[in-house]
Amino acid sequence: MQLRGTGVGGGIAIGRVLRMADPLPEPVDRPSDRTPDVEAERAAHALVATATDLAERGRHTGGAAKDVLEAQALMAADPTLATEVANRVRGGATAERAVFDAFAGYRDTLAGMGGYLAERAADLDDISQRVRAQLAGVAAPGVPSPGHPFVLVARDLSPADTATLDLDQVRALITAEGGPTSHTAILAREKSVVAIVGVHDAATLSDGDLVIVDAGSDAVIAAPTTEQVADAERRIAERAAIAAAPPEPGRLADGTPVPLLANLGSAAGAEEAVRLGAEGVGLFRTEFLFLDADRAPTVDEQRAEYVRLLEAFPGRKVVVRVLDAGADKPLSFVNDDVEPNPALGLRGIRALRAAEPVLRDQLTALALADASTDADLEVMAPMVATVEEARYFTTLAKELGIRVAGVMVETPAAALIADRVLAATDFASIGTNDLAQYTMAADRLLGSVAALQDPWHPAVLRLIGEVGAAGAGSGRPVGVCGEAAADPLLAVVLVGLGVTSLSMSPSAIADVRSSLLGYTREDAGRFARIALAADGASEAKLAVREAASALRGESGTGSLNRGG
Template identity: 80%
Template sequence: MQLRGTGVGSGIAVGTVVRMADPLPEPPDRRSEADPETELERARASLAATAADLTARGSAAGGAAKDVLEAQALMAADPSLATEVETRVRAGSTAERAVFDAFVGYRDMLAGMGGYLAERAPDLDDVSQRVRAHLAGVPAPGVPAPGHPFVLVAGDLSPADTAALDLDQVLAVVTAEGGPTSHTAILAREKSIVAVVGAAGAVDLADGDLVVVDAGADAVIASPDGEELADAERRIAARAARAAAPVEPGRLSDGTPVPLLANLGSADGAAEAVRLGAEGVGLFRTEFVFLDADVAPTVDEQRAEYARLLEAFPGRKVVVRVLDAGADKPLSFVNDDDEPNPALGLRGIRALRAAEQVLRDQLTALARAASETDAELQVMAPMVATVEETRYFVALARELGIGVAGVMVETPAAALIADRVLAVADFASIGTNDLTQYTMAADRLLGSVAALQDPWHPAVLRLIGEVGEAGAEAGRPVGICGEAAADPLLALVLVGLGATSLSMSPSALGDVRASLREFDRADVAGLAREALAAEGAAEARAAVRAAVEAMRADRGPGSLNQAR
């Protein structure tokens, strides 16, 4: 039996299933026999203890997990929720029931909003579970510890559980719920965990079942036969051999260079990216400098953070995306308007132009940081849609002392006029996540349309090809900095469409490097044509996979990489 879901990364694992314990049951809806003040004190103590525990877990985990767990801690400490709990307790509810009802109310409200907020609704369920477990004096439902390596199967994983996974024991994660932007997927990608999320049939897997979790194929194989097991073991061994091999620059088999760069959200991940073979940084997200601030950070505060990153890549290219505020990252000092559809509103370069001093300060800080280090700084503007926006950003970067300025191609408009955009910009970097969202009219943060959020769709690939062709004609580099670059199979197509560099989560560098070295320029151009000729995303993926397997068969057993 094969279950379909959304793979995170391209890894593969074999192991026996251990299911996550069921969540706490709904507490009975009855009047409390205790004094309301006593019940209220119990509720307050458990909310505070849960917030403190989540904060401590976040500090221990670090990285993206720290941000996620701190956000959950804020939920537990939210004054509005505390008021809702108090109102219910004073009306006669038990502390357990008051907490349950208050959190369910907020959860349903977020779920009804759609988009990013809907994706965060399950986090409230987890906080509620933890508060009620504290009230009951029992351990919060969490990851089992059977004493042997296992494949964890759950309805979904909370951020706290994902962050605390023991990677020596958990071979892979399979969830019945969740999409590509769920916290399970985000943290699994950061921790290099083999995972398939949104596999609805996972609810039918039982403890002890043997499974193959194939993230690269978006599949879970239950009760695999001997041939399927042998294929999985061979691919696991091949990945291990690649990981142990000396790291070399990215290139095709004919020597064509394809620099492989890292996507980073802070300087904390720089050392690990270098260790894994990143040849530079293709996307440095600067939002972390701004998101916890009530006012824009000063030039000196920003300069220190940027210098810390640049120092980790002496002599190497570091592409920094200026602040991408708006949509799911609202900032009061940039744009605090209540927009009915912020993804189509004042975000990216539009928001920065409306608050130009913020942009000027950031570019000034970046220029000063670059002057103190040996890195090759490049900057790019997010959400560019017009030539005029391109001209504005490039001129401002030049004015403030930055020599190389480009744009992100995330809108179909920018892709369709890429020739004119690249007549002004020094380079283009394609953000495949947003480009897919806007091409397919499918919110990339909404699980209900996750199937449409697929960069393999020929409509998306055609737009990427437009940019690649424009870059070649203008002699301008065209990078890919969306997560599409982390797919070893799709990476071949992207290079065939004209991408000159690929940037991704550092954990994906090894697989993509090996995939590229197996094919030459003619091969990847042919694979791009196969993908463009398909009717849809699934058909494009299948056609390219079949073409790759045919090429390997023609060349014999010498091809070791498995780009699946």
């Protein structure tokens, strides 16, 4: 039996299913049998116990997991929420119902703000579950720890769940919900975890079922045959050999160079990116310097971080994106207005123009760091939609000492006039996550429309092709730094659309490099035309996969060398 979903990357794994418990049901809305004082004490104890547990788990966990858990601990201990719970208890509600309603109300408020704050809404759902589990005296919902390797099957994973995955035990992830740009998918790419998301029939899998999780084919094979297991084991061994091979520059089979670059969120990941074969950095996100602060960092504070990054890539290209504030990353010192739809509001370059001193300081710090290091620094502006915005940023950047300035193409507007945008700047980098969101009118953080957030959709690919053609016509480079670049087969299509470099999570580089080596520029162009002619994302992906399989059959080359 085969179940279908959206594969993340091209990995494959074999293992036995272990299901994550479904969330606790909504508590019954009825008056409490206890006194308000007793209920208030129960609720207060559960909140404190949950906050303590999350903080303790954070202390024993490193990296991003520590930050996520500590943030959740602070939410659980938030006095505003505690007061809201207490008020509801005094009104006669049970502690369970008071917690549910208080957290749900706060969650809905954050979800309505969109973007980054909407992500925090998911955290509140998770905390509410944990507090109510404390009240019920049952284990908190979360990733099981059986003490042996397993394939995790879940409805979806919360940020806290994904942050605390034991990657030595979890062989693969299968989720019923989510799309290619969901939190689970992004984590799977970053951590090289085999994953298939959006498997609507995942509920049919039971604990102990043997499955093959084939992300490259978007398939979960339940109760596989002996031959299918043997084939999967062979492919796993081939992938391991590819990952262990010495890194080399990205290129097509005919020698056409396709630089493979890293997406980084801080300088701390630079060493690992180099080890995994990154030829430079295609997207360095600078938000970590600004988030959770009540003021912008100084020029000197920023310069020190930028120097740390650039020193890790001597002689190599490093593309830095200036602060992408607004929408999912609101900052009071950039734009503190409450907007009804922040994803379409004052964000990216628009927000920076409204707070130009912040932009000037950042560009100055980058120019100073560039002057004292040997990397080839390029700087780009986010969310550009007009030629005038491209011209404004490029002019200001060069005025402040930046040698190479470019823009991100994340809106259909910029893609459709890419020839004129590129005439006003030095390069373009396509952010496929936002481009898909705006093209398909589907919020990238909203699970209910996850299926529409697929960069394989011909409408999205056509816009990418417009930018690629504009780049070829003007002699300007065009990169992709969205999650699409990490898809081994889609990477070939992107090159066929005129993309000249690909930037991705470092863990995806080996798979993408191997895939590119299996095809010529002529193959890539043909795959692009096939994808553009399809009616939808799934049809485009299937048609290209079939064309690649036919090509493999003609040439007799191995499946992994053809992006399978």
